[in-house]
Amino acid sequence: MDQSGIAEGFGYDPASGAIKDARRLAGRRPLHFEAADTVPAGWDGFDAAFSHEVLYLLDDLPAHARALFGSLVPGGVYYAVMGVHNTSPLMVEWHEANIEELHLPQLYDIDDVIAVFQAAGFDTAASRLAVRFVPTAGHGHQGRGRLLDWLSYYYEHKLLLRFARAPEIT
Numbered sequence: 001m002d003q004s005g006i007a008e009g010f011g012y013d014p015a016s017g018a019i020k021d022a023r024r025l026a027g028r029r030p031l032h033f034e035a036a037d038t039v040p041a042g043w044d045g046f047d048a049a050f051s052h053e054v055l056y057l058l059d060d061l062p063a064h065a066r067a068l069f070g071s072l073v074p075g076g077v078y079y080a081v082m083g084v085h086n087t088s089p090l091m092v093e094w095h096e097a098n099i100e101e102l103h104l105p106q107l108y109d110i111d112d113v114i115a116v117f118q119a120a121g122f123d124t125a126a127s128r129l130a131v132r133f134v135p136t137a138g139h140g141h142q143g144r145g146r147l148l149d150w151l152s153y154y155y156e157h158k159l160l161l162r163f164a165r166a167p168e169i170t
């Protein structure tokens, strides 16, 4: 926001602690946050939206796609980063270990995610997220090549999805 000339921003998350942190970190910037599990009522007319590692947590992906579509202006774009999906080996492992404790939905297939957003009306595109250096701390470098698995995760499997609402034809 400070560098990119963004006039105003809005964000939601069902975790009230995350909203509290966001409000504190926003300082006096024109950023507004609400605790909610979908786009809050009256939030629309956005030029751009983004989420980072949220899609895999959602039980009702079609409802999310429809809500985001409705919140954007024609020509608006929703960017979503998704590394947790069923062809991401480290995340398959992580998901298996955490599905019950975290009440996770089944892992999504990336092609199915794309199809859901297309059904909601979006033009879709995908890219790998452009990641360079990855801190080694916390990425298991105990001599078993685990660090290479993490690099593959960040370089290959963590995707940047682009969901665009078509501009109005005049």
Ligand SMILES: C[S@@+](CC[C@H](N)C(=O)[O-])C[C@H]1O[C@@H](n2cnc3c(N)ncnc32)[C@H](O)[C@@H]1O
Residues within 6 Å of the ligand: 012, 013, 014, 015, 018, 036, 037, 038, 051, 052, 053, 054, 057, 058
């Ligand atoms: C893995 S964290 C990612 C947090 C942050 N985007 C980041 O990358 O550091 C997932 C976040 O999604 C939020 N979340 C869960 N269900 C959600 C929903 N229905 N709509 C929006 N956010 C949701 C969680 O509360 C959590 O803050």
